[in-house]
Amino acid sequence: MKIKFLVDNFLKLIFRDYLYLSLLFILLVIKFTIDSALGLSNLQKTEIFIILTFIIGLISGLNFFRNDQLYNRYVKQKINNYWLYISVQTVILLLMNILTAVLTFINTADWVLIILFTTSGFVGTEIAMILKLRFEKHPIIGQIGILILLYLSLSDSSSGTLYYVNWILPPISKMIVTLQDGHSLQALLPIAGQQFVYGIILFAISGVFYQKKFEK
Amino acid sequence: MKLLTAKDLSLQNEGYFAFKHVAFSLYQDEIAYILGDNGSGKTQFLDTLVGLKSPDSGKIEITPKARFGYLPQINPEIITKTVKKYLHDVQALSGKLAVSDTQLKELVTYMGMTPYLDRSVQQLSLGLKQRVGFLAAVVGHPNILLLDEPFSFQNSEMITNMLDIIKDLRDNHSGIVIASTVQDDSIVSYFDSNYLLKDNSLIKVTSQNESTHYMLIFTIKSNTIALPSNLSQYLKVNVENLIELKVPRKLKDSIIKEMLELNYNFEGARVLEN
Numbered sequence: 001m002k003i004k005f006l007v008d009n010f011l012k013l014i015f016r017d018y019l020y021l022s023l024l025f026i027l028l029v030i031k032f033t034i035d036s037a038l039g040l041s042n043l044q045k046t047e048i049f050i051i052l053t054f055i056i057g058l059i060s061g062l063n064f065f066r067n068d069q070l071y072n073r074y075v076k077q078k079i080n081n082y083w084l085y086i087s088v089q090t091v092i093l094l095l096m097n098i099l100t101a102v103l104t105f106i107n108t109a110d111w112v113l114i115i116l117f118t119t120s121g122f123v124g125t126e127i128a129m130i131l132k133l134r135f136e137k138h139p140i141i142g143q144i145g146i147l148i149l150l151y152l153s154l155s156d157s158s159s160g161t162l163y164y165v166n167w168i169l170p171p172i173s174k175m176i177v178t179l180q181d182g183h184s185l186q187a188l189l190p191i192a193g194q195q196f197v198y199g200i201i202l203f204a205i206s207g208v209f210y211q212k213k214f215e216k
Numbered sequence: 217m218k219l220l221t222a223k224d225l226s227l228q229n230e231g232y233f234a235f236k237h238v239a240f241s242l243y244q245d246e247i248a249y250i251l252g253d254n255g256s257g258k259t260q261f262l263d264t265l266v267g268l269k270s271p272d273s274g275k276i277e278i279t280p281k282a283r284f285g286y287l288p289q290i291n292p293e294i295i296t297k298t299v300k301k302y303l304h305d306v307q308a309l310s311g312k313l314a315v316s317d318t319q320l321k322e323l324v325t326y327m328g329m330t331p332y333l334d335r336s337v338q339q340l341s342l343g344l345k346q347r348v349g350f351l352a353a354v355v356g357h358p359n360i361l362l363l364d365e366p367f368s369f370q371n372s373e374m375i376t377n378m379l380d381i382i383k384d385l386r387d388n389h390s391g392i393v394i395a396s397t398v399q400d401d402s403i404v405s406y407f408d409s410n411y412l413l414k415d416n417s418l419i420k421v422t423s424q425n426e427s428t429h430y431m432l433i434f435t436i437k438s439n440t441i442a443l444p445s446n447l448s449q450y451l452k453v454n455v456e457n458l459i460e461l462k463v464p465r466k467l468k469d470s471i472i473k474e475m476l477e478l479n480y481n482f483e484g485a486r487v488l489e490n
Contacts (some may be wrong), residue, residue: 001308074288
């Protein structure tokens, strides 16, 4: 019953203020106009959509957690199970990312692309999860944090200083660089797996970090 | 039995203390009333007790497996469900320990919510939302019930009904904390302990009321059962078919109930000067 209650609540939270739907609409407009407007290759389009789904995941995630703070203060008390609460949140956000990927590539029905875009969006939402309270209580620090993470996520970390901390950075640019190196889409699946694990690690860290805020 | 203990509890928000070094205990069968002005920190205190805020210092001890019911002063949740669906969902969240369907129906009727069962909670007036929130807090049959300004937007009849439900929970071994900005003399007799939250401190008020005694007057019927030892200690008068018991204020209601169960006729009560 708790799960059903939470699923219902979180789905309403995602669609409450139309931000996610607006972002999805913009994504679809870009998808249907990018060919005629820019004439990009499939490879370039895939790179752009990886970045876009990551950013949509991040922004929708931040909005979701902001709404959660605003509207669900007392729902947490009713549920009284911290890990169930945040686990259902993560599953719902993963479903949201699947929906983004499926709607973007529904005409191609390419499941590899759907997996790649789902995991990219998932990294975005989990970054939002780890930053949720910083963003709420210290908006300036939160926004700077988002910009830094966005920069690190999208910077080429295959060389230079970032190479040494490659393992700690969100594996978004890694996927793009691998794609640029001429690998097939199937070759990106392990990186998608890495993105998924990265998201789960962020979930676990944020879960432990914010537990004190939830429980006595 | 102690249900909840707060030891040396302090909380500050952006450099300002909501409350400092607060000590508080809530027992079974107790209704604790916290009076405080606007901004005195009542809501923050209740939020901290229920675990929605982490104190900056001190600790809260809660009896294992305690179930909380909480009526916040303002619930920002946007509830698009109907009153009926929402209350049933909250009832289901509490599992087997929640009130039964029949009890829920009775509670809804008692709180005058029957005509609104099929209305969306979101569309209700503030007063009706408050009643839904109150019902949502009690349907789980909590051991610890925290109510933040429960009587706002309510008429005197509803306040009395709420107090009856609160009293019933207390009589069933729950502990209840009520925080409010106003203290109405007509309801003060319901509370077992009174606190004042002022200047960031929580002070227990031991007013004259606390030491007030009542003389309870009963008459004997043909099927009356003899007084058990726990009640005979309060016996002051036993003449013909008249019984008078001198009891402390906090035990008044429970003793009347017990005497009625023993088939005594309750004739009245008078307050004794200290």
